[in-house]
Amino acid sequence: MAQKENKTNPNGSVDSRTTLLEVTDLKMHFPIRKGFLRRVVGHVKAVDGVSFSIQKGDTFGLVGESGCGKTTTGRCVMRLLDPTDGQIVYYDREEGPIHIESLEPTEMRVFRRDMQIMFQDPYASLNPRLTLRQIVGEPLIINKVASGKELDDRVAELLRSVGLSPEYMNRYPHAFSGGQRQRIGLARALALNPEFIVADEPVSALDVSVQAQVLNLIKDLQEEFGLTYLFIAHNMSVIKHSCDHVAVMYVGRIVEVAETKELFRNPLHPYTEALLSAIPNPDPRQRKSRIILEGDVPNPARPPSGCYFHPRCAYAKEICSQESPPLQEYAPGHSAACHFAKELSLTGVL
Amino acid sequence: MADNQNTILQVENLHTHFFTESGVIRALRGVDFSVERGKVLGIVGESGCGKSVTAQCIMNMLPGNGRAVEGKISYYPRESIGSQTEKVDITGLPPRGKAMRAIRGNEIAMIFQEPMTSLDPVYTVGSQLMEAITLHQNVTKQQGKEIAVDALAKVNLPEPARIFDAYPHQLSGGQRQRVMIAIALSCNPTLLIADEPTTALDVTTQAQILDLMRALQEETHMSIIFITHDLGVVAEMCDDVAVMYLGKVVEQTTVDAAFHSPQHPYTRALLRSIPRLTDENQTRLDVIKGRVPDPSVVPPGCAFHPRCPEVIPGLCDVHTPEVIKLGGGQEVRCLLYDDKLMAQSPTRTALAESR
Numbered sequence: 001m002a003q004k005e006n007k008t009n010p011n012g013s014v015d016s017r018t019t020l021l022e023v024t025d026l027k028m029h030f031p032i033r034k035g036f037l038r039r040v041v042g043h044v045k046a047v048d049g050v051s052f053s054i055q056k057g058d059t060f061g062l063v064g065e066s067g068c069g070k071t072t073t074g075r076c077v078m079r080l081l082d083p084t085d086g087q088i089v090y091y092d093r094e095e096g097p098i099h100i101e102s103l104e105p106t107e108m109r110v111f112r113r114d115m116q117i118m119f120q121d122p123y124a125s126l127n128p129r130l131t132l133r134q135i136v137g138e139p140l141i142i143n144k145v146a147s148g149k150e151l152d153d154r155v156a157e158l159l160r161s162v163g164l165s166p167e168y169m170n171r172y173p174h175a176f177s178g179g180q181r182q183r184i185g186l187a188r189a190l191a192l193n194p195e196f197i198v199a200d201e202p203v204s205a206l207d208v209s210v211q212a213q214v215l216n217l218i219k220d221l222q223e224e225f226g227l228t229y230l231f232i233a234h235n236m237s238v239i240k241h242s243c244d245h246v247a248v249m250y251v252g253r254i255v256e257v258a259e260t261k262e263l264f265r266n267p268l269h270p271y272t273e274a275l276l277s278a279i280p281n282p283d284p285r286q287r288k289s290r291i292i293l294e295g296d297v298p299n300p301a302r303p304p305s306g307c308y309f310h311p312r313c314a315y316a317k318e319i320c321s322q323e324s325p326p327l328q329e330y331a332p333g334h335s336a337a338c339h340f341a342k343e344l345s346l347t348g349v350l
Numbered sequence: 351m352a353d354n355q356n357t358i359l360q361v362e363n364l365h366t367h368f369f370t371e372s373g374v375i376r377a378l379r380g381v382d383f384s385v386e387r388g389k390v391l392g393i394v395g396e397s398g399c400g401k402s403v404t405a406q407c408i409m410n411m412l413p414g415n416g417r418a419v420e421g422k423i424s425y426y427p428r429e430s431i432g433s434q435t436e437k438v439d440i441t442g443l444p445p446r447g448k449a450m451r452a453i454r455g456n457e458i459a460m461i462f463q464e465p466m467t468s469l470d471p472v473y474t475v476g477s478q479l480m481e482a483i484t485l486h487q488n489v490t491k492q493q494g495k496e497i498a499v500d501a502l503a504k505v506n507l508p509e510p511a512r513i514f515d516a517y518p519h520q521l522s523g524g525q526r527q528r529v530m531i532a533i534a535l536s537c538n539p540t541l542l543i544a545d546e547p548t549t550a551l552d553v554t555t556q557a558q559i560l561d562l563m564r565a566l567q568e569e570t571h572m573s574i575i576f577i578t579h580d581l582g583v584v585a586e587m588c589d590d591v592a593v594m595y596l597g598k599v600v601e602q603t604t605v606d607a608a609f610h611s612p613q614h615p616y617t618r619a620l621l622r623s624i625p626r627l628t629d630e631n632q633t634r635l636d637v638i639k640g641r642v643p644d645p646s647v648v649p650p651g652c653a654f655h656p657r658c659p660e661v662i663p664g665l666c667d668v669h670t671p672e673v674i675k676l677g678g679g680q681e682v683r684c685l686l687y688d689d690k691l692m693a694q695s696p697t698r699t700a701l702a703e704s705r
Contacts, residue, residue, distance in 0.1 A: 065552035177641050207396040208579060209638035212623040216634050234553065237582075241625035241635070264627065278557035280582025282624060284605040287586060292561050293554045296522045349627055 019091055020196060020228050021077070022053040026086035028072050032301060044301045046072040047083070048252035051327070054245075056195075059222065059229040061243030061260070063236065063275070065297050068249040070232045071120075074198045077230060078117050079108050090115070093195065113143060116189035120201035122181035126173040132159065132184060133169045139191040158187040161224070162217060179210035183217065190221065198230045203238060215242060236279045240264055245333075248272050251300050251308040254327060258334040265348040268336035270313045273346040307339065315344055357426060358541055358573045359385040359408065364421035364441075366403055366412065366597075375646050377403045379597035379653075380421070382673060382681075385541065385590075390567060390574040392588030392605070394581060394620075398642050399594040401577045405543045408575070409460055410445045427457060427540070456486040459534035463546035465526035469518040475502075475529050476514035479536060486537045501532040505562060524555035528562070535566065545577045560586060581624055585609055593617045596645060596653040603680040613682045615660045652685060660686060 028047040031040040047069040054060040062070040076083040079100055088100040092114065103111060119125035126135055136155045140146045146154050156166035162183040173181060182202060189197050202218065203211040215238065221227060233239050239246055240260060247257040248271065256269040267273045277291040293312045298304055304311050310320035319339050327337040338344070366378040378400045385391045393401050406412050408423055423440040443450040462468040470478060479498040483489065489497065495514070502510035505528040518526055527547060534542055544563070548556040564587065567574055576587055584591055584605065591608040593601045593616065601614040612618045622636035640657045643649060649656050655666035666685055674687045685691055 065554060179641060207642065208581070208620060209396060209623050210641055212625075212635035212637045215625070216637060219634065236553065237625045237627060240627050241629060274554055278553040279627065280556075280560075280580060280586045282581045282585045282609065282621070282626065284585040284588075284609050290557050290561065292558055296524055296555070297552070 018056050019053050020056040020058075021091070021230075022087075022089045023073075023077065024051045024087040024089075026050045026073065026076055026088065027084045028069070028076050028081060029084045042301055045252050045303065046300055047076065048300075050086075050249070050252070050254050052247050052254065052257060054196075054228060054230060056228055057222075057226060058244045059231050059242055061239040061246040062230065062232045062249060063234060063239045063246055064249035065234060067251075067297055067300060069252040069300070070234075070249050071200055073249070074117070074200050074230060074232050078112075078115060078198055079103065080117070090196070113139075113192040114194050115196045115198070116192070116194040117198040117200060118182070118185045118189045118202055121205055122178045122185060123205075125185055126181055128173055131170050131172055132164075135173070135184060136187045136191055139188065143192060145192065154191070155187075158190055159184075161190065161221070162187045163213075177210070178206050179214055182206065182214050186217065186221065190225065193225070194227070196228045196230070198232070200232045201234070202231075204233065204235065211238075218242065236275060248275065251298055251303050253308065253337065255309065255338070256334075256336040257327070258331075261350065262331075262334055263348075265350040266331075266334075267346045267348050268330055268334065268341040268344075269309075269338045270315050270344065270346065271309050272336075273348075274312075276349045277347070279349065307337070315340060356387045357384050358387045359426070359575075360424045361404070361408070362421055362424070364404070364407060364418060364423065366400075366407055366416060366418045368413075368416045370415060373646060376648065377416070377597055377645055378407070378418075379648065381594070381597065381599055383592040383599050383602050385573050385575060387540075387573055388571045389589040390576055390587055392584040392591045393575060393577045393594060394579060394584055394591060395594035396579060396642050398596075398645060400597040400645075401579075401594055402545055404594075405460065405545050405575065405577055408440065408543060409454055409458065410440055410443060410450050411454070412445070425453065425458070425541075427453075452486075455482055455539075456537045457539055458541045458543065459537065459539035460543040460545065461527070461530045461534045461547050463549055465523050465530055465550060468530060469526055471518055473517075474514070475516050475518065475521070479514070479529075479533050482533050483536050497536060498532075501536045502529070504535070504566070505529075505532045507532070523551055524558060527551060527555075527559055531559075531562065531566070535570070538570065539572060541573045541575070543575045543577070546579070547576075548583065549578070549580070556583075563587070581609075581621065593620070596642065596648055598653065598683060600654065600684070601680070601682045603682075604678070607678060607680055611680075613676060613680060613687065614684050615658050615686070616654050619657075619659060652683075662686075665691060 026047055027049055029043040029045050032042045032044060033039065034041045050073055062073060064070050075081045077088055083101055090098045090100050092098050133155050136158055137151050140151055140154060155169060159166050164180065164183055203214050206214060231243055243260050246260050246263050247254045250271050256272045264276060267276060274291045274293050295312055298308060306321040306323055307325050310316040325337045325339045327335050329335045330341050361381055361383050364378050364381040368375040368377055381404055395401050407418050418441045425438045425440050427438060476498055479501060480494050483494045483497050499510045499514055502513050507513050507525060507528050548559050551559060578584060588605045591603060591605050592599045595616050601617050608617060612621060619638045623638055625635060638657050651667040651669055652671050655661045669685060669691060671683045671685045671688065673681050673683055675681050676687065
């Protein structure tokens with residue numbers, strides 16, 4: 001079984017935990033077609049060379065603004081999209097490293113028992129014509145894990161584990177609120193005892209008081225079932241609260257990766273600094289002037305030259321518009337893609 | 351409070367019902383609050399608490415099946431400063447009448463949550479701006495266009511003349527929201543209602559828009575009603591806060607008191623439930639149990655009692671709390687502060703000690 005020692009954790013000591021998922025140079029380019037012959041006239045580079053690895057038992061956060069490619073990355077990892085290029089290696093508990101990107105559909109189906117996804121929109125991700133028993137039980141039936149009485153018992157157990165009463169089993173999704181629907185989505189994801197769950201904006205559609213309930217539940221289930229999460233979100237406070245490590249994405253690329261606290265305390269990339277500065281602070285006594293970025297996120301079909309962030313970056317110099325900076329490690333476990341990561345002293349929020 | 355020279359809008363005991371096929375929905379069940387001249391009032395609450403319906407009532411543009419059945423909204427127009435106030439009772443005006451049209455969009459303007467859907471896709475930005483200007487101001491087309499381009503420049507849109515001729519789909523979300531603000535401000539309103547203006551935007555764009563709104567407010571001294579569910583945005587933007595729960599304002603106070611000495615159990619619980627950057631990583635969040643009930647089945651007594659951590663059985667589920675004025679202008683709807691009722695309650699001493 002191929003296992004990789006994690007290099008070092010932020011304290012500098014060797015971490016005994018193992019890598020569960022390793023993504024290398026992942027690319028997802030969507031063709032733009034035009035005209036009668038639907039000729040390809042260009043590509044939207046939604047994900048353009050993303051690399052990261054997730055340790056077993058960790059919650060790995062992907063954060064960025066809309067259109068930065070975080071959801072596309074999550075979907076490529078699940079093979080809901082077929083990536084254009086790159087490697088996605090999953091270190092299976094029994095079978096060792098598996099190259100997800102080259103699995104045949106039939107193999108992938110077996111493999112999806114280990115990896116599940118929960119979606120952002122609780123109103124669109126549950127089939128309104130199916131009862132909870134059918135929704136939560138579907139993965140069990142498809143994989144021939146359970147049937148009949150056993151199936152009912154398992155569905156009841158799953159509903160209980162996400163805090164719903166098993167009596168609801170015969171109801172349809174319309175009878176439930178947003179928070180309850182996210183719980184149903186979680187129960188469905190848990191049905192086959194996965195090791196790894198992609199949580200794509202699990203709380204962004206929820207009210208504040210319900211958001212807290214679902215975040216706690218996600219955390220509790222991680223402890224109970226030893227889950228590893230890829231946690232996709234745009235809310236920095238939620239990321240700070242839930243994740244062990246964070247990767248910040250901008251126009252299809254990762255611009256910075258670090259352990260959560262380190263990233264919030266010592267950002268190395270100017271975009272991370274601006275993102276952190278933009279977080280509204282729920283304390284009126286701490287109003288401060290923010291870094292206001294000029295303009296908008298560029299169109300991923302026509303990204304700027306050099307570093308994609310340079311037209312909005314306050315620290316940009318000549319080289320930034322010419323050369324694209326590679327993602328480099330500047331401190332143990334802390335990497336950034338900026339030509340001046342060493343020289344700049346940026347402000348964090350902690 | 352209504353006699354206060356500084357009040358621009360006073361909402362009293364507002365009840366709004368929606369008459370649907372499946373019965374009457376009591377969206378607002380007695381809303382009280384007031385907006386000071388030149389101040390920013392934040393209205394916070396979770397979805398379904400009636401924030402947006404309140405805004406629609408103030409603009410007098412409820413959907414066809416909705417009606418303000420009780421209470422009143424008094425608006426004190428700008429001419430009334432100095433001279434004896436001639437207030438306008440908005441609830442008494444016919445929605446399509448001349449008087450209401452003179453106020454709506456002119457003296458009271460509104461920006462909406464969805465910058466994607468609140469602009470008409472088949473008209474240029476310029477013609478939508480001109481519509482508001484020519485309707486309310488007695489200007490020629492040429493003057494109108496100048497005002498419009500000026501308004502676009504004022505909200506920091508690059509190349510305002512080009513944006514004037516652009517269609518909404520050619521603009522980004524942040525730019526559209528700037529256009530919405532330009533339309534709203536083109537007639538120099540005295541009161542601006544912003545209904546979740548940044549909810550659909552990204553964080554860095556949100557920071558841009560909030561910054562712009564703050565600058566424009568300081569420049570024009572207009573009053574703003576800022577409706578949002580994001581407590582962080584309230585702390586950033588507002589002077590006063592009204593917290594709503596199920597069609598009632600449960601607490602109105604200054605922004606500092608709301609965040610540093612909240613009195614209503616709902617306000618306190620809301621503040622405890624948000625993740626904060628300063629928290630130790632991955633601690634459990636305090637939650638409010640249950641969820642906001644369906645407005646067609648409002649719990650008896652205090653509507654928050656089934657979820658309230660400080661509920662007193664036999665009291666909170668029976669008596670409906672009235673507004674109680676505490677010191678410093680803080681107003682709260684909670685029986686814990688009702689000395690008369692609390693004196694009768696057997697559990698009172700125990701609670702008073704724990705508080």
